[in-house]
Amino acid sequence: MTAMIDITSAEKTFTMHLQGGVELPVVRGVSFQVEPGECVVLSGPSGAGKSSILKMIFGNYRCDGGRIGIRHQGTVIDLATAEPRQVLSVRRSTIGYVSQFLRAVPRVATIDVVAEPLIANGAARGEARERAGALLRRLNIPERLWALPPSTFSGGEQQRVNIARGFISDLPILLLDEPTASLDAANRAVVVDLIEQKKRQGVAVVAIVHDDEIRHLIADRIVDVTSFAAAA
Numbered sequence: 730m731t732a733m734i735d736i737t738s739a740e741k742t743f744t745m746h747l748q749g750g751v752e753l754p755v756v757r758g759v760s761f762q763v764e765p766g767e768c769v770v771l772s773g774p775s776g777a778g779k780s781s782i783l784k785m786i787f788g789n790y791r792c793d794g795g796r797i798g799i800r801h802q803g804t805v806i807d808l809a810t811a812e813p814r815q816v817l818s819v820r821r822s823t824i825g826y827v828s829q830f831l832r833a834v835p836r837v838a839t840i841d842v843v844a845e846p847l848i849a850n851g852a853a854r855g856e857a858r859e860r861a862g863a864l865l866r867r868l869n870i871p872e873r874l875w876a877l878p879p880s881t882f883s884g885g886e887q888q889r890v891n892i893a894r895g896f897i898s899d900l901p902i903l904l905l906d907e908p909t910a911s912l913d914a915a916n917r918a919v920v921v922d923l924i925e926q927k928k929r930q931g932v933a934v935v936a937i938v939h940d941d942e943i944r945h946l947i948a949d950r951i952v953d954v955t956s957f958a959a960a961a
């Protein structure tokens with residue numbers, strides 16, 4: 730397998746335990762591949778299952794069937810059946826996930842929030858902070874804010890801190906959930922550049938992007954998830 734991500738017939742049904750076990754099938758027959766250096770954008774109307782598919786690839790939502798093959802440290806791991814410790818290992822060294830919102834840690838300085846994933850992977854603190862500063866500068870976060878925790882920042886500033894934190898690591902797969910949603914045009918262009926840079930480095934990217942213009946700038950392929958709709 731050359732693909733970084735190889736999904737075959739994956740499916741997900743939510744069971745609503747508080748509603749008497751009502752079953753809510755969301756997607757079935759999810760099948761697509763993502764090669765190194767390729768960006769696949771998931772499209773489809775609200776509620777079609779785009780975020781659910783991203784969470785299945787990250788191992789947040791357990792699949793009820795099918796296979797999610799991930800190239801990880803020279804082998805292929807099926808995240809649909811992997812043990813929790815394998816999922817954690819894949820997240821540490823193979824898959825990065827940029828969610829829509831920053832989960833800000835109280836009292837941690839912005840520069841450290843951004844540097845943390847590199848330090849967790851063994852980088853020296855000084856070097857990690859230097860790279861964090863370079864990314865924050867590129868994303869137009871003024872240096873006077875770097876020592877403050879991001880919890881009081883504006884929505885767009887928090888999203889840019891979140892993007893810096895998500896993009897700092899050199900992981901071979903990057904999952905992006907609406908990375909440009911609350912950004913102005915200048916910062917959207919920076920994010921497009923950052924995605925292009927990741928692609929040139931051979932990173933496999935899966936993104937959810939509602940903005941048509943951005944979608945066409947970054948997508949090598951668009952996968953319409955309505956074809957995976959699971960009838961109730």
Ligand SMILES: Nc1ncnc2c1ncn2[C@@H]1O[C@H](COP(=O)(O)OP(=O)(O)OP(=O)(O)O)[C@@H](O)[C@H]1O
Pocket residue numbers: 743753755773774775776777778779780781782
């Ligand atoms: N944890 C969950 N428990 C129950 N239902 C869920 C859960 N997560 C998602 N769903 C349901 O799955 C369906 C698909 O949701 P999902 O968030 O994947 O859609 P989406 O295409 O990303 O939508 P949007 O564009 O609005 O973000 C929705 O009907 C949603 O209510």
